[in-house]
Amino acid sequence: MPKTKSKPSYNFEQCMRRLNKVTPEFDFDSINAKMRKDQPKTKRQFVRKLFLLEERKVISGLTYTEIAGIVSCNEPLVSKARNNRLATKSTRKKSMTLDSSEEEEVCEEIKQYYKDGKIVSPQTLRGIVEQKAGHSVGHSFHQSFHDRHDNELEMQIAKRRDEKRMNVKIQDIRSYIEVLKIWILGVICAFILQLDETGYQAYHDTRPQPIIVPKGVADVPAHLPADRSEPHFSLLAVISLSMEFFNPIFLLKHGFDEQQLINKGLRKNFNCYYYSTENGNMTLEVFKLIVRELLVPHFQYLRNEYNLPNQRGFIISDGCKCHVNHEILQILAENNIALITTPPNSTHYLQVLDLGVFGTYKEHFQQLRRNHHHDTLAELLQLSASAYQMSVCLETLVNSWQKGGIERDTTAWPWRTKISEQKFDGIIKQCEKDNILSKQIGTRVTRKYKQSDFDVLNCDLLKDE
Template sequence: MGRQKPSKPGTRKYGTKTRYSNDTLQKILEEITTGRIGQREAARKYNIPRQTIVNKLKNKHSCKVGRPTVFTEIEERSFVQHCITVSDMGVPISIFDLRCIVKSYLDTCNRKVSCFADNMPGWEWGKAFLERHHSELSQKFTVNISRKHAAVNEDIISTFFLKYKDEIEGVPAENIFNFDETGFHDIPAKGKLLFRRTYRHPEKIENTSKSCFTVMFCGNAAGEFLPPYLIFKGKQKWTDWIYNAPPGTRMNSSDSGWMEQGVFDDWFETHFLPFALKKEGRRVIIGDNLSSHISIRTLELCEQNNIKFICLPPNATHLLQPLDVAYFSSLKKNWRDVLSQWRKTPEVKKKQCLPKGTFSGLLAKTLQLGEQTASSNLVKGFEKCGLCPVNCDRVLQCLPDYARNESSVMGSVGAEFKKYLETIRQSDLNVKCVKKYKLPIEPGKSVSTEDVRAFYENRELTRNNGRRRQSQIEGGENELRGELEFQQCGTSRPRSGPKTRGGVRARAATLRTLNRSNLPTDASESCILAELDVTRSMTDRMELVNSPIVIAEGNMVVEEELLTDMVNQPSTSEGDFHVNDYVIAVYEGKCYPGKVTAVEVRGNCVTFRISCMVKKGKYWVWPEREDSIWYRKDCILKKIDESCMKHINKRGMVHISDDLLCSSDEDI
C-alpha cells in the first residue's frame, strides 16, 4: 500500500457558541425557582444545557456567560464610544484600524496579551467585538464626500437662511424658481446577471461611449417645470437635433458642450423670462454661484423685470439645491433604463456613439416615464431644502455631527484615537482651495449689477497694473545690465532709450537704488545685481518706479538731460527688419513665414515680435489664435516680399515657394 497523504488542517473550532445572554438565563432561573417551569423543560425550550441550569441554581458558577474577554467592560465600552465619535466626525475607521489602535493602547500601557501575536489583535477578535456590540456598531459601505463639501457647517447654512428669509418674504411658491444643469452620459444601466460561479471577470458586450449632453432644467416650488434647454457641443446648430424633443424645448451649442456665459444669457432671456413674466408679483430665481451663471446682461434683465437673483452657498448644492436633492436621481435612473432599451435594438447595436438627433427623442421618453412623480418630487425637494416654506432646521438636521459640534467632540476622544484624528482629520479639512478670482456674491442675498460690474472693472485694472509694473521692472533691470556692459567696455552709452516711459523711470529708480547702497566703484555686475535684489524687494521697486527722478553722485550717474531725450525720442524700428515686414523666422530648427508686429530694445539687444503662419497640407494659413512670440535678430533669416505669398482661396490658404524655404534651410 502506498503512503497515505496527511490530511490538511481544517478550520479551528471553538465549541458550541453560546446563544443566550446573561439576562435571559436569570429569567429562566426565576421561572424555575417559582415553579412555573421545570429544569428539563427549560433546557429543551431555551436550548440551554441542563447542567448549566443546575450549576447556576447551586451557585457553582457566578461569572458571566461565555469566555471572559481580554479587555474589561469599561475598556470595551470606551472603544465603542470612540469608534462612534470618529465616525460622527467624518473619519470612520475600519476593523484593521481599530486593531492597530488597540495594539498601540496595549503598548502604551506596557501590557502583554498572550493570545495576541505581538499585542496585535487578530481579525477574529475584531469580528467577535462587532458581534458583542452589534446593537451599536456595524460595517457599512461608505459614500465619499469631497473636502469642500465637508467644510459646509452650521454657521454657513444659518447665515444663508438669515439673508434668504428677508429676500423671500411675501413671494408665493409659484414665483420661486430653481435652475440647474445636468449631464446625460452614454452609459447604460448596470444590473446583476447570471454567470458561472467560477467566472472571475463578468462582462457584457454592449457599445458605449464617453459622450455627454448638457440639459438645463428649471422649476418652481409649486411643481411646475419649464421645458428643457439642450446644449450641444459644436459651432453649428441643426434642426434635426431637437426634431423629437419635448414640446417647447430650445437648444444651443458651445465649443465645450457645457454651460457658458453667453449660453446662459440666451437661456435666461429667451426661455426663462417669457415663462416667469406670466407670473404676477415679485419673482425669485435660485441657483449655484457658477461664474457662467452670473453676467451683467442677466442681472440687468432681473432688475428690469422685478426678479431677485439669489445664489446658494459654495459646495452646498447637495443640501440646498431642490433639483439635485429630489429630482435628478430618479431622472437619471429612468435615463439609464431608456438608454439600455435603445441599445438593445438591432439597428443600434452597430452604433458606437449616441447621435445628437437621437438624444432628444430618448430624453422625451425619459421625461414621459417620470412624468407622474416629477411635480411632487420637486415640491418635496423645496421642502427638504428648507427653501419653501423657509425652514433652516430641516437642513441642519441633514448635516453630519462633525459639521455641527466638532469642537465639543474633540475633547472626549481618547489619546490613541486623538492621535489618529490629528494625522487624518486635520490634514483633510484644513486644505484650502485657492481661486484666482472670486465674484462678490453673498449666499442668500440677491446679486446686484453694480457689484458685478465693479468687480470686473477692478479685476481688469489690477491685471493691467500688474503687467505694466512687471514690464517696468524688467525694463529697468535690462537697462542696468546694458549700462554695466558699456561701462565695463569703456564706451559711452548711445542716446537711444527704451520703448516706454516706464522703462526709463524704472532704470533711473534702479540706478538711484544702487547709488544709495554705497558700492565700491569697481564693483562687478553680479555684485551690483545681488545688491539690487537684497536691498530692494519687489514692492519697493514698484514705489521707486512711480517716484520722481533724483540725480545722485557715485559710480552710477543718471543725467537728467539724457533721460529727457530718451523719453521724448519716438519709437522707431531698428535693424534690417521693420514693423509690417514679411520675414522667415527659425523656431526649434524649422522655418516659418510670418509678419513683424513690433520692435523693442531690451538692454542692448533688439527683439522682434513676429506672428507666424502654420502649415496646413502643402499650404500655409494664419492660425485662429495668433501665434506670436519675440525673436532675436539672429533668429530671422531674411525678409520676403508679399508678392511671394500667393493666396489660393478665400479660406486664407497661402502658397509659398519651396525654393524660398529650402534656401532658408541652407542658411540654417
C-alpha cells in the first residue's frame, strides 16, 4: 500500500526561527516578545498574529511567499487568513460611522468655524467627529467625509509661506574649496566627520496639508501651522568619509517614557542614543554632551587604532549656533579637532547629509509608516531607527560625499581624502544658474539675518601639530 504524504505539523519554535531569518535583528526582540504573548496554537493563528503585528507596525510588510515559508503552508492559506482579518476589520468600522443627521451637524460646525476665521484641518475634523461619536476615527476619515458631502464642502491645499531664495555667493564656494584643500586634502578618511540634524513632525511632514472649507471659497490661508502637540523629534546623523556612521542620535522633548523605547528595542548607548530637550531640537548643553560623550572618544579611538596620537580630527558642519558656540570650539580645540563650517545658504549644494542621506531616510521612513498618523513616539523612533539604518548604506554614503565634492583616494591604504575639482565646477555652475533664476523670479525678503562665518572656526585655538 503506497504511503500517503502527511501534512507538515505546526511547530511554534520552528516558525519563530524562520521569522528571525527574514526580520532585521534590530527589531526581532520586540517581535519575539509579542508573538509569545498569547502564543498561537495553529498555523492560521500564527499567520493572523503576523498580520496583526503588521497593522500595529511592529513588523515591516512580509510577502505572502515569505509568510508561507515561515509557517510551512501554501499561499492560499495565507491569503485566506488575511481576508478573514480584513473582513472583521471592515465589519467593525461600519458600526463607527455617524448617521446622516450627525454628519449634517458636523458640516454646519465646519461652516461656522470658517465664518469665525478658524482653520479646519483634518485633525480638527477628526476631533469634532470623535467627540460626537465617542470613539476614535481613522486618519483618512476626512477624505471619506468630504466624498459624502462634496456638494457642501471642498478640500484645498494650504499654501506655504513665500521663502527667501537661498542665494550662495560664488566666491564663498571658491573660498570653501581652498579651505578644504589646505586642511583636509590627504588626511586619512576616517578622521573626517560630517554631522547635521533633521527634524520630524508626525503629521506635518507626511503630506501636503489639506484644509476643509465651505464649497466655492477661494481665499485659502497662506499657511497651515503645524500641530505642535503631535509627536516631534530630531535626528542627529554623523557619518565619516571612510563610509562609517554613528548609531542614530535622537533629540526628544522632556517627559518621554524611556521604558517604552526599551520595549521597542531602542537601548541607549547600544543601538541608539537619545537626549531630552525642551522642544526636541538641538541645544548648546545637549551638543556639549554629544561632543564629550561621543565625538571626542571616537577620535581618541581612531588615534589608538591607527597609532597616530597627534592626528587631527575634522568635523564638517553647518553654521548652527549650537555648533559654532565658543565653548564647543574650545572643547574641540583641546582635543585637537578642527570644526569646518560650510558657507551660508549652501546646504543644498555642499551639505553631504542633505545631498543624499536625509532624503533617502525620509522616503524609507514614510514607507515604513504607511501613512499612519497615530503612532506613538516610541513607534516613530523605532521606525526612524530602521529607516536610518537603511539610508546609510555604502552606496548612498559614497554618492552623498561625491555630490559634496569630497572623495576617497583608494589607491593606497589607509585611504586619503581628495577634493574633486570637477564636482565643484558643476556645483559652481549650478549656483550661477540658480542665482540668475532667483533674480528673474524675485521673492520678498521679510527678515534680515546676520551672515554667519565659515572656515575652520577654531583654528586660532588649535595647537600646531
